[in-house]
Amino acid sequence: MTSIELRLPPDYRAASLRKDSLAGLTAVPKSLPPKWFYDAQGSALFEKITELPEYYPTRAERSILQAVAPDIAARTGAAVLAELGSGSSDKTRLLLSALREAGTLRAYVPVDVSESALIQAGDSLAAEYPGLAVHAIVADFGLDLGLAGDGTSANGDGTAGPRLVAFLGSTIGNMEPAERASFLRRVRAQLRPGDTFLLGTDLVKDPAVLVAAYDDDAGVTAAFNRNVLSVLNAELGADFDLDAFEHVALWDARNEWIEMRLRSTAAQPVRVRDLGLTVEFDDGEEMRTEISAKFRRDGVRAELAAAGLAMRDWWTDANGQFGLSLSAPA
Numbered sequence: 001m002t003s004i005e006l007r008l009p010p011d012y013r014a015a016s017l018r019k020d021s022l023a024g025l026t027a028v029p030k031s032l033p034p035k036w037f038y039d040a041q042g043s044a045l046f047e048k049i050t051e052l053p054e055y056y057p058t059r060a061e062r063s064i065l066q067a068v069a070p071d072i073a074a075r076t077g078a079a080v081l082a083e084l085g086s087g088s089s090d091k092t093r094l095l096l097s098a099l100r101e102a103g104t105l106r107a108y109v110p111v112d113v114s115e116s117a118l119i120q121a122g123d124s125l126a127a128e129y130p131g132l133a134v135h136a137i138v139a140d141f142g143l144d145l146g147l148a149g150d151g152t153s154a155n156g157d158g159t160a161g162p163r164l165v166a167f168l169g170s171t172i173g174n175m176e177p178a179e180r181a182s183f184l185r186r187v188r189a190q191l192r193p194g195d196t197f198l199l200g201t202d203l204v205k206d207p208a209v210l211v212a213a214y215d216d217d218a219g220v221t222a223a224f225n226r227n228v229l230s231v232l233n234a235e236l237g238a239d240f241d242l243d244a245f246e247h248v249a250l251w252d253a254r255n256e257w258i259e260m261r262l263r264s265t266a267a268q269p270v271r272v273r274d275l276g277l278t279v280e281f282d283d284g285e286e287m288r289t290e291i292s293a294k295f296r297r298d299g300v301r302a303e304l305a306a307a308g309l310a311m312r313d314w315w316t317d318a319n320g321q322f323g324l325s326l327s328a329p330a
Helices: 012-025 040-050 057-076 092-102 115-128 177-190 207-213 220-236 297-306
Strands: 002-006 080-084 107-112 133-138 163-167 196-202 245-252 257-264 268-272 277-281 286-293 309-316 322-329
Touching: 002 115, 012 220, 012 277, 040 220, 057 092, 057 196, 057 309, 057 322, 080 092, 092 107, 092 115, 092 163, 107 115, 115 133, 177 297, 177 309, 196 297, 207 245, 207 257, 220 245, 220 257, 220 286, 297 309, 297 322
Parallel strands: 002 133, 080 107, 080 163, 107 133, 163 196
Antiparallel strands: 196 322, 245 257, 257 286, 268 277, 309 322
């Protein structure tokens, strides 16, 4: 059975896009948040990215889950799997199957800003796992984690059931350090006794490997990057010429993150009708569209500890490219 809980106002997406675009396009330097890549076209492009030979993170994380999901199930005894930014819930099936095999699974709580993605994934999982209660929450985990009052405080017999809260895909790398610290503190504040937190983190490695993952030969990531301009054109009446912006991916060694940018190939004005705004781009001016921080085990442990979380377990794939950590309230 699938239920949907709406925690966002009906006009949230439109209002949030207007706010973020106005702030980012008038900032120096200009920037746009990566969440605006993901309309239907952007989501389809990202799925293509995950299949590219250069893009290792999805394969690496899945290989870890395939190897250790039974261990995670045994160590957590989770009755509820809650997933932040669940999207299509693809890799989630490995955890759900392991928890069901362990005999503890009662409910799945996906949290995502896209109601349509939640409905599609929830209906699919409810069909695949008969008897599984799917309580989907439409929320922006940047503001509301969706974990408080999620309807899983009891397991039907009046006893509390432990939750495994998963944040996969190294999405945490899209946050700057202060944002990560705030996010982890909010996770810790909403964990109940017995709950655990599973975090996916992409690891620092050869910069050539990192850059290639964000600048593939087929140009799929470039199309994905420029798609944020298509979103502004479609939803805010902007007149970005996508062909007048080049995809840029670079490694920032000081911050240990990849930056994706869009570089204007000419001096050009861009009108954003719904904001009543004209934005001037200089020839060669770059606008940041994403950061993707890369991590080290000791750094992950320290960031978790600063938020009041103790790392219990750490796993990597065979090539040491990706890290998965299991933590509990300290």
